[in-house]
Amino acid sequence: MELPSLVALRAFEATARHLSVTLAAGELHVTPGAVSLQIKELEAALGVTLFVRRPRRLLLTASGEEYFATLRTAFRMIREATVELVGRTRLEVLVLSCTPSFAVQWLVPRLGQFEAKNPGVDVRISACNRVLDLARDGIDLAVRHGFGRYDGLVSERLLDDQLVPVCSPQLLGPEALLTLAELARLCLLHDEHRHDWRLWLEAAGGASLDEHQGRVFVDSNGAIEAAKAGLGVALVRRSLVARELAEGTLLAPMAQGIASDLAYYLVYPATALERPAVAALREWMLMEAGGVVTGAASPS
Numbered sequence: 001m002e003l004p005s006l007v008a009l010r011a012f013e014a015t016a017r018h019l020s021v022t023l024a025a026g027e028l029h030v031t032p033g034a035v036s037l038q039i040k041e042l043e044a045a046l047g048v049t050l051f052v053r054r055p056r057r058l059l060l061t062a063s064g065e066e067y068f069a070t071l072r073t074a075f076r077m078i079r080e081a082t083v084e085l086v087g088r089t090r091l092e093v094l095v096l097s098c099t100p101s102f103a104v105q106w107l108v109p110r111l112g113q114f115e116a117k118n119p120g121v122d123v124r125i126s127a128c129n130r131v132l133d134l135a136r137d138g139i140d141l142a143v144r145h146g147f148g149r150y151d152g153l154v155s156e157r158l159l160d161d162q163l164v165p166v167c168s169p170q171l172l173g174p175e176a177l178l179t180l181a182e183l184a185r186l187c188l189l190h191d192e193h194r195h196d197w198r199l200w201l202e203a204a205g206g207a208s209l210d211e212h213q214g215r216v217f218v219d220s221n222g223a224i225e226a227a228k229a230g231l232g233v234a235l236v237r238r239s240l241v242a243r244e245l246a247e248g249t250l251l252a253p254m255a256q257g258i259a260s261d262l263a264y265y266l267v268y269p270a271t272a273l274e275r276p277a278v279a280a281l282r283e284w285m286l287m288e289a290g291g292v293v294t295g296a297a298s299p300s
Helices: 006-018 021-028 032-046 062-089 102-119 180-184 195-204 218-226 240-245 277-286
Strands: 051-055 059-060 091-098 121-127 141-146 154-166 188-190 233-237 257-269
Touching: 006 021, 006 032, 021 032, 021 059, 032 154, 059 062, 059 195, 091 102, 102 121, 102 218, 102 240, 102 277, 121 180, 121 277, 141 277, 154 195, 188 195, 188 218, 195 233, 195 257, 218 233, 257 277
Parallel strands: 091 121, 091 141, 188 233
Antiparallel strands: 051 059, 141 257, 154 233, 154 257
């Protein structure tokens, strides 16, 4: 025989389970009238009375009890099969913590390559300037700027750091080089680390220049964007503008850079690499940064 409507069967199964049209309607997100209509049409199609309707109360008939027992098992099997299927196809979520500057300038422009190679992994970026507790805050991997010493965590050097002045090619016209005397006449662009210009000027022999003049931005993203717009010269970490320097949207008009013991480190708990997706993200980041992947490092 032709099977009854699946919509009607769902209405019956939910009503029989709750013994209430109103509760069934709430579960199915329809009106009580729609549920009642589906049940009546099902009874008419089957030629069987499924419910005894009494004031403010529903009871299953003997036929209804028997039919409900079978349908309840069938719907439970459908639900379990659906949960199993969705569980197999759901993306594995990883959380990566880093500063907004690192996210915008280095990670985000490259992340599409990792996602294309790992379609089952969903990388979520927690971008903030606070140092988070990896275990408490649910962080799988973190990128931290410092000396690489983080108690109880594995720390691998990701990107070396060097402070270098950069500006837009339009700022200098056809000249690609800049002297200290010319720099003194241009606007200096600062991020929150205002002391960096003093360190660079002392190393470059320009200690007499005024490092306080210019514009201040809350982070290096603002300083970099201002430099690209031709508003002045920004002092930034070379690793964050490597793409812009390669593409020519920024240039480094002065050869002097300041090497630093500071660097960007990839940091994670020792057990993190037990998850294949975390291990894949770690390997990709080290390779993308030009590092050599040789297995997990020892805890620092």
